[in-house]
Amino acid sequence: MKTELNLMERERETVVGHVRKLIRKKKLNNSNNNNKKKQTKMMKRPTMLQRLFMYCQKLFKGLGTVPSPDDVQNLCRILDVMTPEDVGLSRDLQFFNSAFLSDRGIPRVTHTCIYECKKFSLTLLIFPAGAVIPLHNHPEMTVFSKLLLGTMHIKSYDWVDTNNLVGMKPLSQLRLARLKADRSFTAPCDTSVLYPTSGGNIHAFTALTPCLVLDVLGPPYSKDDGRDCSFYVDFPCKDIISSNSFLLNGTKTMKEEEGDCRYGWLQEIEPPEDAEMDGIEYLGPPVVDVSAMLGSCNSNM
Numbered sequence: 001m002k003t004e005l006n007l008m009e010r011e012r013e014t015v016v017g018h019v020r021k022l023i024r025k026k027k028l029n030n031s032n033n034n035n036k037k038k039q040t041k042m043m044k045r046p047t048m049l050q051r052l053f054m055y056c057q058k059l060f061k062g063l064g065t066v067p068s069p070d071d072v073q074n075l076c077r078i079l080d081v082m083t084p085e086d087v088g089l090s091r092d093l094q095f096f097n098s099a100f101l102s103d104r105g106i107p108r109v110t111h112t113c114i115y116e117c118k119k120f121s122l123t124l125l126i127f128p129a130g131a132v133i134p135l136h137n138h139p140e141m142t143v144f145s146k147l148l149l150g151t152m153h154i155k156s157y158d159w160v161d162t163n164n165l166v167g168m169k170p171l172s173q174l175r176l177a178r179l180k181a182d183r184s185f186t187a188p189c190d191t192s193v194l195y196p197t198s199g200g201n202i203h204a205f206t207a208l209t210p211c212l213v214l215d216v217l218g219p220p221y222s223k224d225d226g227r228d229c230s231f232y233v234d235f236p237c238k239d240i241i242s243s244n245s246f247l248l249n250g251t252k253t254m255k256e257e258e259g260d261c262r263y264g265w266l267q268e269i270e271p272p273e274d275a276e277m278d279g280i281e282y283l284g285p286p287v288v289d290v291s292a293m294l295g296s297c298n299s300n301m
């Protein structure tokens with residue numbers, strides 16, 4: 001068992017090493033160039049990543065704001081056409097060859113931050129096959145998730161306001177949520193968008209193959225602002241709102257009824273073991289903060 005765990009750990013290190021190596025090579029090439037020339041060139045012909053970054057600067061206005069539908073559509077247009085190569089990775093990378101990874105142990109997600117300020121962040125999530133990010137929320141956030149590579153199962157919920165529901169008694173540790181999505185997506189596919197109270201604000205990712213996800217969070221998580229990430233387990237059920245027989249003497253007696261709507265009870269839990277991720281430095285194509293270069297950077301960025 002111990003030998004198996006060591007092998008698994010070694011394999012994971014090798015995988016992370018492959019990603020590091022590829023990104024480092026890109027950075028070495030970049031560092032040979034003159035920075036000023038590079039930035040000027042970047043402004044004349046911005047890369048897809050730079051375009052994404054600049055639009056995020058325009059679109060995200062800080063905590064308590066949600067981007068307009070037009071802005072959401074425009075950002076999706078940029079993300080929809082992005083590829084792994086736009087963030088310095090390649091679908092040919094050995095990491096993304098599912099045969100390279102065995103089924104032993106719990107595959108872990110690797111994350112790398114491309115950029116972060118108080119208003120938004122750009123993060124890459126790299127999943128080996130079988131890796132899971134359990135159900136988690138995005139408090140007061142708008143999130144764009146672009147699956148750049150692979151097949152991902154996404155399950156998502158939105159909270160239900162139970163205050164006005166006749167016959168609905170909240171359970172002490174459970175909160176009612178409406179199922180928004182429970183299906184698989186294969187790249188290339190459209191960008192998923194979730195909002196503070198809709199679009200599937202609480203979601204779980206399960207990588208059916210090795211996957212690469214570009215996440216745009218606005219604003220990012222912030223413990224200081226009381227917006228840390230919470231994790232949940234779900235107890236799915238069907239259309240329980242129309243069935244007032246859900247609670248009898250505090251026990252979970254479900255009268256499942258046919259209907260288009262599906263609901264679940266969510267219970268907050270301690271961060272599970274499979275939620276732990278490996279963090280690596282982002283060494284891919286850079287983004288250039290033009291406003292900072294011009295000395296007019298917003299003080300809270």
Ligand SMILES: [Fe+2]
Pocket residue numbers: 136138203
């Ligand atoms: Fe998420």
